[in-house]
Structures are given as structure tokens and as C-alpha cells.
Amino acid sequence: MFHHSGKLQYPVKVDKPDPQFAMLLQQAIGGVEGEIRVAMQYFFQAMGNRGDDRIRDLLMSTATEELGHIEMLAHAVTLNLEGAPVSYQEESAKDPIINAILGGANPRHLLSSGLSAMPVNSNGVPFDMSHIYASGNLGADMMANVAAEASGRTLVSRLYNWTDDHGMKDFLSFLIARDTYHQQQWLAVIEEMGGMEAQLPIPNATPTDHEATQHSYYYLNTLLDKEAPSGRWAEGKSLDGRSEYFVKNQPEPEGQVPELGPAKPLSGAQEEQITPMKK
Amino acid sequence: MFHHSGKLQYPVKVDKPDPQFAMLLQQAIGGVEGEIRVAMQYFFQAMGNRGDDRIRDLLMSTATEELGHIEMLAHAVTLNLEGAPVSYQEESAKDPIINAILGGANPRHLLSSGLSAMPVNSNGVPFDMSHIYASGNLGADMMANVAAEASGRTLVSRLYNWTDDHGMKDFLSFLIARDTYHQQQWLAVIEEMGGMEAQLPIPNATPTDHEATQHSYYYLNTLLDKEAPSGRWAEGKSLDGRSEYFVKNQPEPEGQVPELGPAKPLSGAQEEQITPMKK
Amino acid sequence: MFHHSGKLQYPVKVDKPDPQFAMLLQQAIGGVEGEIRVAMQYFFQAMGNRGDDRIRDLLMSTATEELGHIEMLAHAVTLNLEGAPVSYQEESAKDPIINAILGGANPRHLLSSGLSAMPVNSNGVPFDMSHIYASGNLGADMMANVAAEASGRTLVSRLYNWTDDHGMKDFLSFLIARDTYHQQQWLAVIEEMGGMEAQLPIPNATPTDHEATQHSYYYLNTLLDKEAPSGRWAEGKSLDGRSEYFVKNQPEPEGQVPELGPAKPLSGAQEEQITPMKK
Amino acid sequence: MFHHSGKLQYPVKVDKPDPQFAMLLQQAIGGVEGEIRVAMQYFFQAMGNRGDDRIRDLLMSTATEELGHIEMLAHAVTLNLEGAPVSYQEESAKDPIINAILGGANPRHLLSSGLSAMPVNSNGVPFDMSHIYASGNLGADMMANVAAEASGRTLVSRLYNWTDDHGMKDFLSFLIARDTYHQQQWLAVIEEMGGMEAQLPIPNATPTDHEATQHSYYYLNTLLDKEAPSGRWAEGKSLDGRSEYFVKNQPEPEGQVPELGPAKPLSGAQEEQITPMKK
């Protein structure tokens, strides 16, 4: 069960409202790199967690923190929209060159939300929950979480560059810090479970006889006019400790030509597919 | 530029067609864990790759291999639909208990595709390209790729369990093997770039003065009735080598109450929001 | 069966075409507050209407009117795009400060529709039919219809503020008027059915023994640091006439901890989830 | 800021797991009538609330309660999936007639989530955030909230009928009760603001001279072969107290034929559209 405090996790101040920055900030709310995504992803992973209740608690506790991040960002968007024009007259009265809101803001902040935040990204595309990755495999989920926090910190670092507002920079530096930790928090779960070698390949419980292991350790070079690039992926002991990497250049297809027969009558095909043309 | 061989990368055989398994296999084509996703993800990462052309070649070469995996899976779906009924009479003539196609198959295989594969998942939901993660940050992208291959191998392992068809099991064991390698291939890029400690936090080029580092190394416990779970995330040297982890229990909000003033006239609000009610 | 007159329901004139206003108007066509939504919502409610044929006729008649509103809006969008530039040269020849079309218009009006209306909102996001609410419960549907018309009139009121074109203002004042009526039309159905008290709780036909009525009349205050706000929701006779409202402060969870056991072998989990780690 | 208790708001028990009921329950999580929708809708309305802080607190407090409802439902789904087969052999060993999981369950519960809940509806379609209605107009938002709770209680009432599991029936009777209250809670806000007559038409702050009021109070009968249905919508004092309702039968279009001129050269049209055909 959830509870709520009236105050924000960290102060959110805007020195000079900027409707264009409000549009950019939306990416951190409703973008695939944003906070709705991580809050809901950790929540659903927690609800399906099996095997170690500490991980469930980590997931739910962090989901709960991320809900508070959505809250701060929503307030930041709204503060950036304070005083934005709501009519043609107001808009025209402003400096038409620098601040033309219709040219650089989300029109739905004006038309749909009454100057407040929405669960959409910076293009105005609503977040959809297909981006909640919760596979029931702890290794896969931890990697998905590291990826989410890495793209999240990348996004917030970029947002930091796009404002010169001191309040916003202070707020964003807090989010950058929390993403630093959360990336490592999920990698630390891998450590706690014995480290990457022990966890690979994911799922590590797939029986070996379900796998054509002769195809498990080579880099396949499908490039017609280039040698395979050299590097760690092409040689040395495999990261799962089970084999050695090698390169397979100029691959030949091993399978058949995927030919199908004629179509069935009454299957909705053209006659010529049922009784094929002579070539 | 791309080229095509007429044969499949690996043999795809079906001993006994099964329209229900065709529906399940669709998840590996058009699901978020599937092959359209990785093919397109690696392709777009390759097109935006900056800094080391070897990585671009790795990405494009693997994207090209994954296109061939979509091809094999599409053929596998179609082979499982061979001989499926296309009319009420055919369906009724079958054993109505075990094989009732309308109860366990994708109806659009019957109505929309003429008994062949579609770019949809096992619920019939079309793949959408918002799942192509290509951030321009190599660290974030490699983690996203490991996550994609981990969920991919999890999915194919589950599909393997849901068939007793020898042809299908052989084919799926090949995909399991390739996912084993591809997980490690992307982690090997991290190794090649100096290892995880050097790459963290992602982006590792974000200047330290953009980060409120006093908030970068603690686990925040938002659980009201539980102690923070102990583990690697709560103590010891941080995985980025820059600090030590610690726990922050019973967090107090540090920010303000997010109060807004009254609404502007002509903003589309109710009168009571413009001239607020007395409480 | 439907029929069509060649003329519009109400005159649609544009004194001075404005591609930016064309973009804003799209919200009233393809936005969730727009006319495709209400036309299709009333249509599907009509097709599933049970119990009183007058309501079906009301729904279908109003759906038919709303189709004519889409028509007027589509013409309004197209008139605002008349004379818009279709090439770099034309665009550059215009005053680059005020009218830069690429900075404040929908680029797909230029690229995809040939300067005419599209079934998208003001962000260019296509309308999707999941927003057609038709539950088969007349009370729920009437409330959904009032909500749709309320957000519709809010939107059109905001659009009215964003233009100084006399033709557009006249046209929008007509839409504002029709939304005034339609809000009340659906509330009048509630009146005709005995009023709100008789209709609550929706569905009013759910048997009382399907309901844990001891939980039906309190406001639950989940705020840790605030008293429950006082007001009509916290005291007095309930609006369904069945009880009295009261407040439940500082709620204690009554349920269990949602713990799951270990994962099944062959379920695609990591080994550590099948044979859990010791803590 | 949010906090979390380890226990559920109300006990969630399942006497006999049922994967088909797990699929149905998903509608209450990720359906448009479900709990993600109301939690997020109230949250975003709270963040944009202007004019009366009590309403913000009501909204945020209830959003917080609804997060706990998602939690209970997610656990209910997972409990119904406990013991579900994860392989062909297990499935075949069961009674193939009654419980064939592939024919009546969500295949992604088997393939994608590892037997736990997902943020999707009962068709497996992910929830998308375009369904979060938060207009910045308190009247419109309250009606949207009543509509959401009405469709929610309709859904849970239907789910109640589809199970004979005592644990599930007890749990669902709690949700039915809370929806009873929440419908009335939002209507009570209307009462607190002076009642429906004072709030209509929404927005009540739209200036009268923005409205063609001669079109504000008639029912328009677009049916060619039927009289307008009689009822409260067709006569008597208007619900906003400003006028009287009447009927307009056999409407004549008042507008023009929406003719456009020829297409511009270089606009991507066919020649015949630029230099039109003679008729």
C-alpha cells in the first residue's frame, strides 16, 4: 500500500518560466527514458519477483522513489508554463521573435492540459505501457533496469545543457545523481548473485541440451566487403567462462529455400495462386 | 547496401503443423523480445555510431544477421499454419476438443494474412518502433542490447518448452545459441572500452559539476515498515570506483509543497478556479 | 443508414489563412476532446443500446450531427492552409519572422496531406479508437458523454482565444453553443431516468451482497502529513441516499505481504530464483 | 513524495488458481476502466490543480490509494497464475477440455512475464497514457473521474460474475465498494462548488459573447424518418438555469458547399488536379 507526503523529495524552483523547456522536460516524464517508465517497470518487476524477497523490496522501494520523481518533474513542467500566454493577444504582445510559443512549445499544453504537465514525451506522444519490461527473469530485468537508468541519465544530462535557469540546473543535478546510483544499484544485484560470469548466459537455467552450443561463441560477419572487426568479441575466453570466442567470416546459408506450395481454394487468394502460372 | 541469399541461415523444419504454436512464435517476430526489434535497433545504432568504426561494423553486421532471423521465424510460423482450416466445415471436421483453432490461434492468421506470418506479437499487437533504443550513447546502447538479447533468450527458452516438434526444437536451439553469443558480444564492447568501472556512470562524460554527488551513492529506503535490505548495493566501494555506498532510511522530503496559484481568466478553467472558493 | 447533404451545417469562413491555427484546430478533429471521438462514441453506444429506444435515437441522431462537425472542422483546417507555401522558395519569400511555417505548423500538412485536414491531434498523433467509451451501462455512458462534451467545450473555448479571425470566431462560437446543449442533453437522460440519486452507484443493478458496503462511504486519507480536507465528500448523507460519509485517517493496511515462492524450473528464470539465495 | 507499506490494503486470496481469470483480471489493471488509469489521472490532475488546495489533496490522496489497488490486482493476477503449466508436457497432462490454457489465457503470461501481471488489458493490449484526462478545468475533470469510476465499477461487477472463487469474490467486493465511494466523492466536489447548475455549462467561465447562444438549447433531430424522442432533453428549464430546451426537427444546412479550388503546381498533386478536367 502506498502513502504520500505533501512535500517534494527535492526543491524544484524555476527562476524564469520557459514554455519551450517545459516541452523538453516532458521527455523525462513520458519518454521511454523517463520516470513513468522506471516507476512502473520496477513496480511490475516487484510484483512478479520470485526467489529473494530482498530484491522485491529493492524494486518496490525504488519504484516508490521514482513516483516522487514524476511528481517533481510534473511540477517543473508546470512552473515553466506559469505565465505562458493563453490567447492570441497575449502571444502577439510578447516579443514575437524569441518567444513565439506556438513555434517551440507543445500546443497541447495550451489546448489540452491548461498549462500543466502531461504523461507524454517531448513530441507529445503519450507513454505506452508496452515499455514496461518485466520478464520474470531477474538477470534480464536487471540489465533492462541498468539500460533504463543509463538512457535516463543521458537524457537528463542533455536537458541540463538546454537550460541556463539556476533552479532547473540544481533540480536536474539531483536527478543525474540518483541515476548514477540506480545504474549501480541494479548492477550490484548481479554482483550479489555471483557476478556477471555466473549470471551468463541469461537465463542461466536453460538446460545446455536446449542449445546448439556449436553456434554459441562465434561472431558472424555478414559484411560482404569487410573483414570482421578485431576486438574482445572475437577472441579470448568467453564472458560466461564456458568457451572461447572466434570469428565466422563469409557465412554460407545452411538452410533451405523457403518455398511454399500453391494456395488452398477458398483461402481468399487469387486463382493464379491456387493454380499457379507457368513460368 | 543490403543483399540477399535465397536460402535460410539455418534449416527450419516442422514435423507437425500447429496453428497454436504459430501464434506463440509470433512473439519472437513482433514482440518486444523479438527479432524485428533487435534488427532495427542495431541498424539505427549503427547509423548513428560515432567514435569507433569497428562498433558500427559490429552493429550493422549483427543487424543483418537478425534480419535473417526474422526470415526464419516467419517461415516457421507459416509452416505451422500449413494445412490449417480456412472454413467452418474444415474446422468442424477436425477433433473439436484438442485442436479448436478459433480458441487458441490468432484469428488474423485466418482472416488477414492468408495463413502466413505477421509483424505482430502473440497477442496480435503490431510491433511499434518506439522500442528501437538508440541513444547515441554507446554505454547506454550496449546495456540496452544486452537487455534485449537477455529477454530474447528467455523468450526462446520458453518457446522451446511449448513444443514437442523435433524440427522446431532444433531450430529454436539455434536461436538460443545465437542469443548466448550476442549477449556477450555487447558486453565485450564494454570490456574493449575499459570495462564496466571505466564506463560508469553512463554517460561517463557528464561533467561532475553537473551532478549533486552527495546524492549519488545512497540507497533510499522509501518503505515505511521495513529496514533497507542488506547487500552489495548498500555497502562497499561503488562500482564506478568513485565512492562508497550507504543507506538512507526514513527519508524526509527536502522540497516544497507544489502549490499553484489560481487559474488565469480565459484559460478554460471554471470560475471557482479563477476566484478560488473559501475553505 | 446514413445520407449526406452537400452543404455544411453552419458557415465556415476564414478571413486570413493561418497554417499555425490549422495545426491547433486539428485537436478538435483528432484529439481526445474532439469530434471524431464523440461521433464514434455515440454511434457505438447507440448500436449497443438496450432498454429504451428513445435513448438509442438520441445517441444516433447526435452521432450524426457530430459527423457534420468533423466535416466543418476539416474544412476550417483546409481553409487555413490555403495559400500555404509548398516549397523552400515560397517559404523564404515570406516574412521569415512571423510566419515561418516549419516552426509552428504540422509538417505533415505539407508532406502527407497536400494542405488538408487529417485525423490527428495538434501534436500530429493519430486518433485511436480505444477512446470510444461504450460500456453497455447507460449511467456510465452518460457520464462519459458529459465528460467528453465538457472537455470539448473547454478545448473550443481555448481555440477561440487563439485566433483573431472573425470567420473562425463565428464558427467556433457555434461549436461552443452545441457543446453547451450536448452536456445537458446527456445529463437530462439521467434526469429522465429518475435523477442522480436513483442512478447511483453505477451500476445500480449490482446486488448489494456483491459489495463490502462497510468500505463504501469513507474518504481514505493516504496523506502522511495532512489531515483529510473537509467538505461535502467527508460528511452528510451520501449522494446515493444509502448512507452517511465519513473519513478514515491514517489507514493501516489490512492485507498480507504479497510474497511469492521460488520460480518453477523451466520457467525461464535464473537459477538463483529457482533455488533462492540465502540472505 | 511517496512511501510504501509492505502489506496490501486488503487481503487478496485465491482458493483455486485460474489462468483464464488472470487474463480477465488484467482488464482492471491495464484496461481503460482500470486502476492504472485512475491512479495516473488523479495524479496528473493533482499536479495541475489550481484554485483550491483541498481538491489537490483529495486528488493526490486518492491517486495514492489507487496505486495500492494496482498492487492488489497485480498480486491477484499472479496468484491465479501460480502452478500454471510452463511446458507442452504439463499442459497436455492436464484435462485438455476444461483448462486448455493456450485457448483461454494470455499467451504472454507464459512467454513474456514469467507467470505474473502485466500493464495490459484482457486482450493483451498495453495501457497507453493518452487515456489520462486532465484538462485543467475542474468541472470537466470531475465528470471524467465519475465516468472512470462508473466504468470501473461496471467492470469489477462483471468480473465478480465470472469467478466462483471465494477469495476473489471477497477481494472484488472491496473494489466494488471503493468505486461506490469514489463516484460520489467526485460528484461531491461538484456539490461543494455550488452544484451542477452553477457548474454548467463547463467551462462556466467562458464569456457569453463567445457563444452563439441561439444554438445552445435545442435538440437537433438529424433522423430523416423519425420524430425527435420526447423527454427531459426536449422541454423544460435548462439544467444550467439559463434557458428552456426545445426541438429542432428536419434541420436544413446553413453553411456553404465546401468546395476547394485547383491544386497548386509543385504541391504533389496529379496534373488533372492542377488543370482540372472538364465535366
Added chain:
Amino acid sequence: MFHHSGKLQYPVKVDKPDPQFAMLLQQAIGGVEGEIRVAMQYFFQAMGNRGDDRIRDLLMSTATEELGHIEMLAHAVTLNLEGAPVSYQEESAKDPIINAILGGANPRHLLSSGLSAMPVNSNGVPFDMSHIYASGNLGADMMANVAAEASGRTLVSRLYNWTDDHGMKDFLSFLIARDTYHQQQWLAVIEEMGGMEAQLPIPNATPTDHEATQHSYYYLNTLLDKEAPSGRWAEGKSLDGRSEYFVKNQPEPEGQVPELGPAKPLSGAQEEQITPMKK
């Protein structure tokens, strides 16, 4: 402006209701091959029609007919759901083998719509308006319309095979007939405009000096291990009458390697992308 008659365009009868067939019929309402698509597509093409008002009238008249087709199909779905069970008890009382509704019907017909039609396809995926193709080019739009009617008639032909209900077969035979005409109606517009040779290439108004015509008439064979297939596409006068077709085998890339330089500092990349690794 639109008007409505109370009766359906053609009789819709169901001899024996079948909830599974109701699910299949949904494809003809909310599928990409369905009637919402053509109704809305012809409507938006009509609203943007330029150059010959006869075509606008054809489009709007046919859009209006298609609205009546949605109406008939919605009634057909609802009739097939008449008498469907709404509770566990009813469902269990029926023959559990043949008619198990949960295994072969749309669960949202039970949970969301109260046993009536919805704007979704046979997988329960809502129709989205991105499928409304209206390009402003009459040639492109006519081909899109022929394609829509061709897939529509294919779908209805398949539905015809999946029922043995006389009422449904009679109704579907009417839809098959109308699709026969509508395919040809749109091709007849091409005829009226001078025929296919005159209309090609679409747009026929694109100036020749915008086109690298040396690349306009060859079939490019990208297959590594196959000769180009012989046929009309490989030889003879081109269908636009401007040239002769030929084959280009074993194509060599003519462009450059798409290399990018290092990433900019502060662009959110990893350090290694800004100061690239030595190879």
C-alpha cells in the same frame, strides 16, 4: 451535413448467435481491412479534394454508404452476442467443449462493452486513424482505395467461409458485392482521368528534371544467388509509355561509406566516443 434513416441498408439476420463469430466479424469493423477505415478514408479524401468536384461527390457519397456498413456490422456483432453467458454459472452450464466462450471470444465483449460491438479488430486491437490514407494526390488516393477494397473483399470472403449461418451468409454476400463495385469505382476514376498510362508515374506532375531518369526503368536484382526473374517487369515498353524496362544484375553500391566523426562534447555520449579509441 449528415442525416440518418432508422433502418439498415440491408437486412442483418443471425439464425444462431455465435460469440466466436462475433469476434471474427470485428475485423470487418475495426481491422485495417474494415469499414471504419474506408468510411473515414473516403471522408478525408473528399474534404481535401481539389480539381474536379465530381470526385469529391463520389468520395463523400461512398463514405456515407460505408458508415452504413459499419452500422450493419455492429448490429451483426451484437446479434451474435445475444444470449452469450455473462457469468461463470451460465458459462459452465453450457456445453463446455464446443462453446467455451472464454477460449474463443473477445473477453472485452463480456467485460467492456456489455455484449455489443466495439471499434476494434479480431485481436481486440483498437483501430487507429493513422490508416486513413489521404495524400492530396488523386492518383495515389485512388490506388489506396482500390487496395483497401481489395483487402476488404478478401476479408469478407474469408468471413463467409467461417460461418454456416444463413443470415450471416446472406449479409456477407451483400458486402462482397459492394466491394466488387467499389474496387472498380475507384479504377474507373483512373479511366476517367485518361487511364493508367496517363496517370503514371504518380504524381504525374513531378517535373522530369526532379528525377534521375537513368534509374527509373530497371529492375534491380539484389539477390546474390539468383538471376532476376523474367517477366513483364523486366522487358517491354514501360507502363507509363516513357521508356523500356531492363534488368540490372549484381548491383554495385555507388555511394560512400556512411562514416561519422567523433561525438561532440556535452552531447551525452561516452568519453570514448568523443576521443575515440585507437583501433
Added chain:
Amino acid sequence: MFHHSGKLQYPVKVDKPDPQFAMLLQQAIGGVEGEIRVAMQYFFQAMGNRGDDRIRDLLMSTATEELGHIEMLAHAVTLNLEGAPVSYQEESAKDPIINAILGGANPRHLLSSGLSAMPVNSNGVPFDMSHIYASGNLGADMMANVAAEASGRTLVSRLYNWTDDHGMKDFLSFLIARDTYHQQQWLAVIEEMGGMEAQLPIPNATPTDHEATQHSYYYLNTLLDKEAPSGRWAEGKSLDGRSEYFVKNQPEPEGQVPELGPAKPLSGAQEEQITPMKK
């Protein structure tokens, strides 16, 4: 199986990068008129092709060429983003009038992709795979392919007008040329199969007794105030050679009023729907 050459199919040069043109170009990658669509559409049609292996080879060969077109366009987008600002300071240092990137570019090129291409359209909406039309009917699919290439050439013609960059114009003139051929390539398949008359109506294998042929050859005029427009669609031998066209003016509905009975108890309806109101 697929293979890749390191070079592009055709040179892609940008003389002067332009972030706004990058945004427009995205329509040709991720728009419904774009290259992902045709590549994937031809691929899935190839995989389900039945009856003539030459057509499968044509489809797969062209799918492979189109993959190379996505590649060129992705490089064109990225080249147009080279040197774009990544911070407020850089942006402000530019001419704020002409080049304000936030007002006319895709913000996700700055925030999400690190200045490279994405699988989205010019509104930033991701491509979704529901637009892959592959029906299993060769006639329907060829028409869909002509339509796709026609809208594609229309789009590229419009893009050509929106740039004065010589490199871009040269590149786009190549795409215009290939679309010229591909339109005709698919029409040539119709020729090869006996021509349009032989292929109509699609599917031409639907038995005549499945069709109410008395309804197959008339234009239905649903316009109340207009005569049917005269033209080829209204008279003369039908294009399928089976009949003559005629006009049906002022159509009378032939079907019934779609009345439903009262709602079932326990179906989630209001009481008034179960025991209907007297009228």
C-alpha cells in the same frame, strides 16, 4: 539470409546541414509513405507468397533494395544534424530568427538520439507495423504496393521542393526515380497475371454464389441534394468484363430497425435497462 556492403547504394551528400530538413526527412523513414514500410511490407509478402516463385523473388529482392533506402535516408538525416547545437549557449549564439532549432526541429533528435535518425515520422510518431499490408492475396497486395509507392513518390517530390541543398536534391531525385519504377513493377505483375480485367474482382477466386451480384455494379448515391456525378463509374461495361455499370439514386434502406431487447440481469447494466422505462 541477408548480407551487407559497407557502401551506400547511391551517394548521399549534404552541402549545408539543416536540422529542420532532418525533421522533414524523417517522414520518408518512419512515415506511412516511407521506406521502413515498403521494406517490411515486401518482406512479409515474400514470406507468405504462394503460387509463383518469381513473385517471391521480386518481392524479396525489392525488400532488400528498400532496406538500403532506409540506410541512405538515415545517413541523410544524420548529416543534416551535423553541427546542430546541443546546448542553450550554442543555440543562443546562432541567429535566433532563422535557425531557432527548438522551434522547427524534432526535440528528440537533441534529447533521445544524440543527433541521428530515428524510426519515427516528421511528427515524431514512431512507425508501427500495423501498416505492413500482406494479405496473402496477390492482387490485393500488388495494389497495396502500387499505393505505397505512389504515396512514397508524392512524399519525396514534396521533400524535393523543401530544400535548396544540391546534395539533397541529387539524392532525392534518385529516390523519385526508383519509385517511378517500383510503381510500375507491381502493376507489371498484374499484367503478367493476365491484366486488370482478369484479376478483378479481387479475390477473383471467390465463388460467384458467395456474392449478391445484383448489388455488384451500381453506384449508390447517398447524397440527398445532388444527382449522381456522371462518369465512367456510372455507365459502360464493367472493368471486370462481367456486367454494365448503372446508378442507384435516392436509396431506400432495405433492412430492419436494429432494435435490441432489454439487458440481461447481472450484465452490468443499469436497472432501467433491465426493466425498461415506459415511454
